[in-house]
Amino acid sequence: xxxxxxxxxxxxxxxxxxxxxxxxxxxxxxxxxxxxxxxxxxxxxxxxxxxxxxxxxxxxxxxxxxxxxxxxxxxxxxxxxxxxxxxxxxxxxxxxxxxxxxxxxxxxxxxxxxxxxxxxxxxxxxxxxxxxxxxxxxxxxxxxxxxxxxxxxxxxxxxxxxxxxxxxxxxxxxxxxxxxxxxxxxxxxxxxxxxxxxxxxxxxxxxxxxxxxxxxxxxxxxxxxxxxxxxxxxxxxxxxxxxxxxxxxxxxxxxxxxxxxxxxxxxxxxxxxxxxxxxxxxxxxxxxxxxxxxxxxxxxxxxxxxxxxxxxxxxxxxxxxxxxxxxxxxxxxxxxxxxxxxxxxxxxxxxxxxxxxxxxxxxxxxxxxxxxxxxxxxxxxxxxxxxxxxxxxxxxxxxxxxxxxxxxxxxxxxxxxxxxxxxxxxxxxxxxxxxxxxxxxxxxxxxxxxxxxxxxxxxxxxxxxxxxxxxxxxxxxxxxxxxxxxxxxxxxxxxx
Amino acid sequence: xxxxxxxxxxxxxxxxxxxxxxxxxxxxxxxxxxxxxxxxxxxxxxxxxxxxxxxxxxxxxxxxxxxxxxxxxxxxxxxxxxxxxxxxxxxxxxxxxxxxxxxxxxxxxxxxxxxxxxxxxxxxxxxxxxxxxxxxxxxxxxxxxxxxxxxxxxxxxxxxxxxxxxxxxxxxxxxxxxxxxxxxxxxxxxxxxxxxxxxxxxxxxxxxxxxxxxxxxxxxxxxxxxxxxxxxxxxxxxxxxxxxxxxxxxxxxxxxxxxxxxxxxxxxxxxxxxxxxxxxxxxxxxxxxxxxxxxxxxxxxxxxxxxxxxxxxxxxxxxxxxxxxxxxxxxxxxxxxxxxxxxxxxxxxxxxxxxxxxxxxxxxxxxxxxxxxxxxxxxxxxxxxxxxxxxxxxxxxxxxxxxxxxxxxxxxxxxxxxxxxxxxxxxxxxxxxxxxxxxxxxxxxxxxxxxxxxxxxxxxxxxxxxxxxxxxxxxx
Numbered sequence: 001x002x003x004x005x006x007x008x009x010x011x012x013x014x015x016x017x018x019x020x021x022x023x024x025x026x027x028x029x030x031x032x033x034x035x036x037x038x039x040x041x042x043x044x045x046x047x048x049x050x051x052x053x054x055x056x057x058x059x060x061x062x063x064x065x066x067x068x069x070x071x072x073x074x075x076x077x078x079x080x081x082x083x084x085x086x087x088x089x090x091x092x093x094x095x096x097x098x099x100x101x102x103x104x105x106x107x108x109x110x111x112x113x114x115x116x117x118x119x120x121x122x123x124x125x126x127x128x129x130x131x132x133x134x135x136x137x138x139x140x141x142x143x144x145x146x147x148x149x150x151x152x153x154x155x156x157x158x159x160x161x162x163x164x165x166x167x168x169x170x171x172x173x174x175x176x177x178x179x180x181x182x183x184x185x186x187x188x189x190x191x192x193x194x195x196x197x198x199x200x201x202x203x204x205x206x207x208x209x210x211x212x213x214x215x216x217x218x219x220x221x222x223x224x225x226x227x228x229x230x231x232x233x234x235x236x237x238x239x240x241x242x243x244x245x246x247x248x249x250x251x252x253x254x255x256x257x258x259x260x261x262x263x264x265x266x267x268x269x270x271x272x273x274x275x276x277x278x279x280x281x282x283x284x285x286x287x288x289x290x291x292x293x294x295x296x297x298x299x300x301x302x303x304x305x306x307x308x309x310x311x312x313x314x315x316x317x318x319x320x321x322x323x324x325x326x327x328x329x330x331x332x333x334x335x336x337x338x339x340x341x342x343x344x345x346x347x348x349x350x351x352x353x354x355x356x357x358x359x360x361x362x363x364x365x366x367x368x369x370x371x372x373x374x375x376x377x378x379x380x381x382x383x384x385x386x387x388x389x390x391x392x393x394x395x396x397x398x399x400x401x402x403x404x405x406x407x408x409x410x411x412x413x414x415x416x417x418x419x420x421x422x423x424x425x426x427x428x429x430x431x432x433x434x435x436x437x438x439x440x441x442x443x444x445x446x447x448x449x450x451x452x453x454x455x456x457x458x459x460x461x462x463x464x465x466x467x468x469x470x471x472x473x474x475x476x477x478x479x480x481x482x483x484x485x486x487x488x489x490x491x492x493x494x495x496x
Numbered sequence: 497x498x499x500x501x502x503x504x505x506x507x508x509x510x511x512x513x514x515x516x517x518x519x520x521x522x523x524x525x526x527x528x529x530x531x532x533x534x535x536x537x538x539x540x541x542x543x544x545x546x547x548x549x550x551x552x553x554x555x556x557x558x559x560x561x562x563x564x565x566x567x568x569x570x571x572x573x574x575x576x577x578x579x580x581x582x583x584x585x586x587x588x589x590x591x592x593x594x595x596x597x598x599x600x601x602x603x604x605x606x607x608x609x610x611x612x613x614x615x616x617x618x619x620x621x622x623x624x625x626x627x628x629x630x631x632x633x634x635x636x637x638x639x640x641x642x643x644x645x646x647x648x649x650x651x652x653x654x655x656x657x658x659x660x661x662x663x664x665x666x667x668x669x670x671x672x673x674x675x676x677x678x679x680x681x682x683x684x685x686x687x688x689x690x691x692x693x694x695x696x697x698x699x700x701x702x703x704x705x706x707x708x709x710x711x712x713x714x715x716x717x718x719x720x721x722x723x724x725x726x727x728x729x730x731x732x733x734x735x736x737x738x739x740x741x742x743x744x745x746x747x748x749x750x751x752x753x754x755x756x757x758x759x760x761x762x763x764x765x766x767x768x769x770x771x772x773x774x775x776x777x778x779x780x781x782x783x784x785x786x787x788x789x790x791x792x793x794x795x796x797x798x799x800x801x802x803x804x805x806x807x808x809x810x811x812x813x814x815x816x817x818x819x820x821x822x823x824x825x826x827x828x829x830x831x832x833x834x835x836x837x838x839x840x841x842x843x844x845x846x847x848x849x850x851x852x853x854x855x856x857x858x859x860x861x862x863x864x865x866x867x868x869x870x871x872x873x874x875x876x877x878x879x880x881x882x883x884x885x886x887x888x889x890x891x892x893x894x895x896x897x898x899x900x901x902x903x904x905x906x907x908x909x910x911x912x913x914x915x916x917x918x919x920x921x922x923x924x925x926x927x928x929x930x931x932x933x934x935x936x937x938x939x940x941x942x943x944x945x946x947x948x949x950x951x952x953x954x955x956x957x958x959x960x961x962x963x964x965x966x967x968x969x970x971x972x
Contacts, residue, residue, distance in 0.1 A: 074957045076964065077889060139885070143876040150870055153915075157923045165923050172915060176875075177908040183885055184904050187892045 003199040004068030004084050004136070007057045011069045012050065013083040016097065017130050019047050024123035033115035037108060040119040044100035044126065051097035058090055060478045063485030065136055065199060073140070079196050082136040087482030088263055088333060089133045091475060092256055095340045096133065098460065099252045100126050103245040105457040106348050110244055110355055111159055118159055121151040122245060129253050133260065138186045138196045145182075145257070149175060152246070152254070160241040167241035174234040178224035185217035189269065202268035203489055215273025218266050219281070225258030228281075228318055229288035232311045239307035240360075244351030247303065251310055251347055252340035259317045259336055263329070267321070267486060271493030274322070281322045286415050288315030293422025297429070302350045302360045305430060306343060309386060312419055313339045313394075319416065320401035324490060328404025329483050330476060335397035337475070338468065342385040342394055345461040349379045352454055353434075356447050362430065365444075367437030372449045376435045378458050385465045387427040388420065393468035501553050501562045503542035504570050508607040511535025515600045525595030529585040532599035536578035536606070543571040547962075552969075558681060559617035565966040569613040569747045572823050576740035576830060577606040579945065583834045583938040584732030589640050589843025598638055602736065605631030609744035618670050618680040621748060625666075625712070628744065629659050632737060639730040640843065651721075651728025658721040659711065666708020672701030686755040693757045702756060703766060709752070712745035714793075715800040716773040723781075726793030731840050734789050735833030738796055739826035746803060746822045750815045754970055758810040767808040768899055774801030775906040782913045788836060788848050791913055792829070795872060798910060799825050805887040805903055809894040816964040817886040823959070824871075824879035824952050831868040831945040835861045838934050848917055853926025861934050862921045864942045871949050873914040874907050879952035886960065 023043035030039055058066060065084030073081040085093055103122060111118045128151070131144030149172055157168030190196055193204045206214070224231045235255075239247050266274055292312030299305040317339070320332030352375065353365045369376040385392035388399075398420070405413035450458070468475055499506070511532060518528045552563040581602065590598050608628025615621035637652035674680055676698055677688035692698050710718040726734050756763055778798030785791035803825070806818030838861055839854065840846050855862040871878030884907070892900045934942070952959060 074960065076957065076960055077886070143881070146876045146881070150875060153918075154922060157919065165919060168923070169915060169919060173908075173912060176911050180904040180908045181901065183888060184892070184897075184900055187885075187889045187900075188897075190889070191893055 003064055004070065004082070005059075005062070005064050005066050006068050007059070007066055011083075012053060013067050013085065013134050014069055016047055016051055016093075017083070017127055017134065019043060019050075020100075020123040020126040020130075024120045024127075027120055027123065028116055030116075036116045036119050037104065040122060041101060041104045043123060044097075044104055047126065048097045048101055051094055054085060054090060055094060055478075058085075058478060060087065061481060063087070063482045068136075073137070077190075077196070078194065079139045080137050081140060082197060083134045084136045085134055087479030088486070089260065090478050091333065091337050092133045092253075092260060093130060095256075095337050096126070096129050096253050099248065099340065099344055102344070102348065102457050102460065103248050105453055106248065106351055107243065107245045108453060110351065114158065118155070121155050124151040125155070125249055129249075129257075132257055136198045138189075138198055138201065141198070142179075142183060142186060146176070146179065148254075152249070155246040155249075156238055156242045159243040160246070162241070163237070164241045167237040170234050171238040174231075175224055178231070179221040181217040182221045185214040188214060198264065203493060204269075206270070206272075208272045211270040211272040212276055215266055215270040215277055218261065218270065218273075219277065222258040222261035222266070223284075225261065226255060226314050226318060227258065227311065228284050228314070229291050229311065230284075232288070232292075235311065236304055236307045239310075239347075240301065240303045244347060244354070247347040247351070248344045251306075252344035255310060255314055256336045256340060259314065259321065259332065262318065262321050263333070263486065267324075268489040268493070271490045272495075274324070274490065275494055278322045278324070281318060282412060285315045285319040285322065286412065286419075288312065289319070289416050289419035290422070293419050293426065296426040297422060299426075300362050302353070302362055302365070302430065302434075303347070304360075305362075305426060306346045306350060309423065309426065310339070310343055312423060313343065313386075315419070316398055316401050316416075320404055323404045323408035324487065325404050325407055326483055326487060327400050327407065329486065330479065331397050331400025331402075331404055333479055333483070334468070334472065334476060335394065335401060338385070338393040338397045341461050341464050341468075342382055342392075345378075345382040345458060345465070346386060348457060348461075349375070349382060352450065362433045364442055366433050367435070367441035368444045368447055369435035371444055371447050374450050374455065378450075378462055379434060380431055381462055381465060383427045383431045385469070387424040391466070391469050393465050393472075395469060396472045498553055498555070501546070501551055501555060503546065504539045504567075504574060505607065505610055507535050507539040507542050508574075508603055508610060511539070512600055512603040512607060515596055515603060519596035519600055523592060525587065525592055528596035528599045529581065529587075532603055533578065533581045533585065535603065536574060536581050539574040539606075539610070540571065540578050543567055543574050547571055556620070558683070559620045560611075560614050561616040562614055563966070563969055564962070565747070565751075565970045566614040568819070568962060568966050569743055570610050572743050572826055573606060573609045573613070573740050576743070576826050577602065577736065579830050579834070579941055580732055580736045580740075583941045584735060584837050585937070587730070587732060587843075588837075588840065589730040590638050590732075591640050594638055598635060601631040601635045601638075605635070605736070606740070609741060612744045613747040615748070616682045616751065618674065618685075622667065622670070625748075626663065628741060629663070629712075632733075632741070633659060635733045635736075636725060636729045639728070639733070647728045648730070651724045654721050655725045658718075662708045662711030662718055665704050669701045669704025669706075669708065672697055673705065676701065682751065682755055689755060690757055693760060699762050702752075702763065705752060706749065706766070709745050709749050710770065710800075712741050713749070713800045713803070714742065714797050715770050715804065716777050716797065717770075719774065719777070719797045719800070722797055723785075723790045723793040726789045726796075727787055727845060730843055731789070731833065731837045731846075735830060735837060738792060738833060739829040742796070742800065743822050743826050746818060749807065750818065750967065751970060753807060753810060753815070756810065760810075764808050764810060767804050768896065771801045771804035771808060771899065772902055774798060774804065775903060776801075779906050779909040782910070785913070786847050786849070788846050788851070788917065791848065791917075792832060795910065795913070796829070798906060799872070801906070802884060802887060802903060805891045805896070805899065808896060808899065809890050811890070811894060812967045813964065814887075814890040814894065815967045816960065817883070817890045819963040819967065820956065820960055821883035821887055823963075824883040824949070827945055827948050827952065828868050828871045828878075828880060831864055831942065831949060832872070834938060834942050834945065835865040835868075838938050839932050841930070848920055849924075850929070851917060851920050852924040852929060854921040854932065856926050857929065858932035858934055860939055860942065861932055864946050866918045866921060867946055868949065869914040869917050871953070873911045875911075877950065877953045879949050879956070882953045882956045886956075
């Protein structure tokens with residue numbers, strides 16, 4: 001196991017994964033709904049605190065997987081319980097643990113029925129999401145990847161909006177149908193390499209045909225999760241109907257899993273497949289950027305608007321990944337984190353409006369700048385971040401992706417420029433309506449500004465927007481080496 | 497003769513005799529239930545002890561083989577029977593006067609299956625098969641008659657007719673094998689058959705025997721009885737028929753396939769076609785069902801197709817995967833039927849929409865049924881996923897890529913109807929449907945089954961290794 005290093009003496013990754021699970025097992029025994037809320041907040045907060053140790057203990061000078069643990073799981077098939085994080089997964093893990101307490105806070109009042117079950121689902125989500133980013137065994141990865149569907153299905157279907165049943169079933173069927181071929185691909189790789197270990201499956205001399213087929217199976221699963229155009233249709237339905245916490249989890253973490261899958265599996269395992277199908281993926285990314293922008297521009301429902309903007313933003317991420325140069329991939333990773341912060345925050349903002357007006361229509365939430373100054377200030381910050389305004393986090397990420405794209409192909413990169421303009425258009429349109437509105441605004445004087453809990457929910461995200469925007473170095477330093485190693489792996493796998 | 501080798505069988509025989517004695521008196525249903533449960537549980541203990549001690553030996557002039565393979569199956573079969581007796585002991589839909597007889601047939605049916613998995617000789621095998629079948633034929637029409645509805649009679653008639661036809665085919669095939677090899681012992685049939693494998697009569701004989709056994713497994717095209725019998729039989733009967741006999745069928749099929757030539761393409765092709773047809777037919781037909789038992793009937797046809805994924809490999813590892821999967825399937829099915837038995841107030845059939853809002857009416861029942869649905873659908877971390885993954889691995893290892901892809905596609909088809917059950921239970925309003933009372937025994941059995949489904953899914957390696965050792969240990 002020379003790809004794995006262990007830092008420290010205790011299995012921090014297992015603790016991070018299973019602490020929420022244990023919390024979920026204890027939760028039904030607690031008295032009262034308030035106890036459930038406080039308990040979940042404590043568990044997620046402790047997990048977030050523990051995860052900081054990953055950042056401080058991380059060695060950014062190596063591409064190896066760190067904090068490694070490995071235990072035989074199903075020896076007859078050489079399946080192991082192996083965990084580890086590298087530069088690519090570290091930020092995603094941290095983002096997940098940090099976003100969880102905010103999800104609990106934003107559900108404090110919004111969820112009033114079946115409170116305990118709700119927080120059990122939230123904690124199970126944390127376990128499976130962290131498992132996806134930390135697993136270094138393909139079977140383990142798949143278990144977490146699929147198991148996550150069950151709590152998410154319940155989150156949308158039980159606590160969602162009016163069309164929750166339709167949205168949750170569509171979400172489940174769509175994402176499951178996409179990933180049924182994933183195990184077939186995994187087994188096909190196993191039969192060649194005789195291991196399910198993800199690092200060992202990289203860089204194997206698979207035949208070109210196998211790589212192409214495996215890439216397609218991977219692509220279907222990951223493209224649906226991202227979601228890439230034209231596999232995005234589950235996303236608006238799921239986002240709109242999900243409760244605020246569910247939307248935040250979807251936007252901030254679940255969508256990242258698809259992109260993470262491309263980085264972790266497609267690039268290093270099937271470089272020939274990437275070479276063959278890369279141009280098509282790039283084309284779909286560009287289409288997604290433009291299409292997402294245009295559709296977002298036409299929305300009157302704020303949640304829908306943010307959901308479609310996700311399609312566009314994730315298009316930038318896949319674009320950055322498949323241009324296969326350091327700038328593009330680093331930009332993509334940073335953009336994954338940025339999108340998690342910014343879009344998560346925007347969903348939180350929409351949720352706060354919804355709690356007050358019980359509507360997400362732009363028409364009913366107009367001109368509230370006068371009565372909710374704190375709210376609109378934060379909303380404007382996140383809105384500017386979403387359109388990649390200089391000084392915010394997304395600017396750095398999107399700039400890197402575009403720089404990478406221009407290095408790859410000027411013509412293609414030029415095609416994405418309208419997408420940048422569109423993102424400014426739909427965000428400014430939303431901000432203008434919400435903050436100032438027109439001459440015939442509805443009466444919003446009864447609305448109250450954010451309370452302390454809500455400010456605490458949004459403040460950390462606002463801090464990260466500015467921090468990454470103004471000083472991205474500490475965030476980017478962790479993945480330089482890993483990305484360089486990844487690109488080396490892709491190059492090594494391609495025939496000369 | 498080492499009588500201790502027969503302890504599971506002896507427990508069941510004594511239980512059956514005692515219940516027979518009880519059945520001679522009036523109104524002793526409750527007592528019969530207790531006795532039946534006691535003896536079924538002692539059969540479980542006996543099987544467990546024999547598995548742990550690794551008992552093996554030949555009995556009755558080599559016609560009866562006790563080995564790890566047979567004892568593992570006996571453990572699962574007796575566990576299944578004990579679970580059904582425990583959670584279905586009220587027999588809501590069986591007339592009071594025949595309740596002791598019901599338990600008698602249940603024990604005899606279990607006994608038949610227990611003998612079946614140890615049979616290594618054609619006549620023994622046939623007698624065991626008939627013992628188990630006839631007990632089930634009688635259990636189906638025991639259901640209480642409802643005004644204007646004699647569905648139990650219809651399904652019993654179908655069950656018997658199809659069963660007898662399948663038996664005829666089986667016997668016909670056996671006669672070919674006997675004619676070709678001059679023996680009824682597997683140990684003598686195998687080498688003699690290997691020498692004349694190219695003979696069309698040999699392939700015909702094997703195919704016909706398999707067809708007879710596919711009736712028990714409910715694999716296409718011998719599946720026709722399944723939905724009607726599932727629907728027409730009382731809930732407890734269906735709970736038993738749905739899983740336990742299928743495990744017995746898999747045991748015999750594996751013993752039988754070990755006689756066949758592993759390099760033969762005809763047999764593998766036959767099994768592949770049956771597997772694909774079963775999966776697609778079962779899953780597609782299940783999509784439109786309203787009665788949950790009927791839906792599970794069709795879904796069981798699809799599961800028979802999945803199990804065949806392991807058998808087409810004609811290799812020990814593939815058989816072991818099939819054994820693991822069928823064990824998991826028995827447990828998942830029992831968990832689902834346990835809830836159905838509890839939800840049904842008067843023993844009537846349960847429609848999927850009757851489960852509306854079950855999570856508020858009986859949270860534990862909804863949780864058990866929901867988990868078993870996700871398990872049957874093949875979602876991790878439940879055994880349905882682990883079993884399917886192992887099956888796929890072995891089938892792909894043997895080069896059946898298309899078959900595995902089709903199985904994966906079927907997983908995607910199947911998820912819809914499993915999900916619809918969960919959707920109704922958790923998302924729909926209960927309306928004025930009454931609360932469901934889970935009695936204490938059923939709750940405990942339900943939790944145990946649920947934990948088994950989870951444990952087999954998360955920590956499968958011991959059972960997988962045991963299955964592999966068992967299959968490798970089957971000598972002819």
